[in-house]
Amino acid sequence: MALLVQKFGGTSVGSVERIEAVADRIVASQARGDSIVVVLSAMSGETNRLIGLAEQIQAHPTPRELDVLVSTGEQVTIALLAMALHKRGCEARSFTGSQVRILTDSVHTKARIREIDSQRIHDELDQGRVVVVAGFQGVDEHGNITTLGRGGSDTSAVALAAALKADECQIYTDVKGVYTTDPRVVDDARLLRTITFEEMLELASLGAKVLQIRSVEFAGKYKVPLRVLSSFEDDPGTLITLEDDKEMEAPIISGIAFTRDEAKVTVSGVPDVPGVAYKVLGPVSDAGIEVDVIVQNVSADGTTDITFTVKRQDSQKTRDIVTRIADSVGARQVSVDDRIAKVSLVGVGMKSHAGIASQMFRTLVDESINIQIITTSEIKISVVIEEKYLELAVRSLHAAFGLEG
Template structure:
């Protein structure tokens, strides 16, 4: 039998009725002889309610006190789920992050896990208990409650699975797996049977919201098999693991199409082409803590250069103000901005052994009349910037071009 860590998000435990359903599912795994550790989020909407309460008192609450406040949401669901399991005749114990001693750094509201004391968990599991742990939280070396940031319960679950050397970490959510693209955009989007950590990281960073990026990074670092499953529907879900196909030629070229609407473009025109100009442009942007994504530089015959980069839309106004000041200092001709863009990416480890992915992508977009504004690549990803109004058309064209409508083979969950 297996040791399984299961995580249930806020919608999965959003009411007493749903907590009862989760208890039925967990009890079923116990009946099959599995050792179970359950990580739960706060009930849906609860964290936002607590934040609103705090902001009614202080415009900018002290981070330490915010962590004390918002960590209570998860503690409610741990206790209720333990009670529901006990009602079903299953021994269960609930713990908050400090009781398990999930040791973190002291960066309140965005702490990172340093280590986990798994002795108590192993003792409870050996005694036949289901262990229910509050996600999203830990404790620093001074005993202060800390939280891991939005989506931190995923990270808690993966970290516990790594510490306990669990056979699998199961993330239960409101979708039944990872899809080739957003089913709301492409009717023919298919659930993937499996995907690698690398592919999932790229998909998550490009806009797929199924898993928190930090959780995928953690799972990849410690080789924790992850499975995404629907909370209230049966099915094998999607397995995320280190393994690729044994024969690279059998690996699908593309795993999925990801996209992100939260993109804006800034361009500085007519900058003198000289050593260090890129730093003079991006240095102040970085110092302002504005994250830059895609970068393109074009050199003209008159020994000047046009420099373009993308930022999130929420940072556009601030970035444009900084860039205008830089333009004045450098003697540039003009600064332009555009918030009507989007990024679309094809992702797949199969790119390593299959040539022609870029040309196929560009041809598919050209066939439907979509112009590419910027291009960036990695070993397993090609991303392009296009006009936002063409985004859904582009996703459908690429999904079809790369043959992602084929049904995946299914694999049984642990």
């Protein structure tokens, strides 16, 4: 008998009919002798609807009250699923994050989990009940409702699995698992049966939207076996596991991730003196803008060009900040290009295989795609290119590295 934590996202519980289907799946799991803890998101679109209501009252809603409001979305789905299970003769109890004591810090709208009191859940499981827990939410030490940020239900599920020492955490979604790249861009993208935590973390951080980054970090830290699978099809999905799994023969490249919402900022002709990078990037970071790729080049005349990327939605704000400080740092020019994209190859096999970068660059050259920025790590190579070439680049690289299904 296994202890499983099963998380169902907003699409999986988007209607009463789909909640009934989730109940059927849970009953089948319990019939196999498994103990089940279920973590649910709000119905698809519900969190956005609630935020929209708040913004009709306040342009920038009070964070504490916003958490109180948006946490109600999950309260609806956990109660409905518990009812659906009761209808099937399955004993079940629903709990909010505060009721099972998912203790977080006090940073509203993006809280972090500190600890979980698993005793109440164990008591319910010992009585043969299915435990249904609201994802995305917790409570701080003062009793205030908190939420974990977008995609936080994934983190809730993995954290509960770690606290309960579950045999597996299963993330049910609207896709069959993790693919070599987005199937909407490459028709013959292949479903991966296994992938390492390290690779999944890179893919998630580089644009793959199957899992929230924090949930992968949590699973890797606490060694929680994590599986991504479909709510709508019977398929074993993708198991995310440790790198040293002896049954895995790591491929050179596991997947290709990409992001479209990038902008490139270049500060040209800055005097090449100590501290200049901080003077440029410090104010950007202080404004809460996340900087991704950074490149600094020194020219023959003793000046340097600093180029970095930010989210496209932050490009205008970044331009305003950098333009304000340009004179004080002696910059000649500030330019912004918001028509770029980033494409990344990810694979633990890169560690022991040479020539991956040259093959990637040759493939892009053959398609007349110019590379603007290159950044690498042990298991990834990322390039910044013009956005109009993004899909061509992904398809060409997918074929060049033999990732087809």
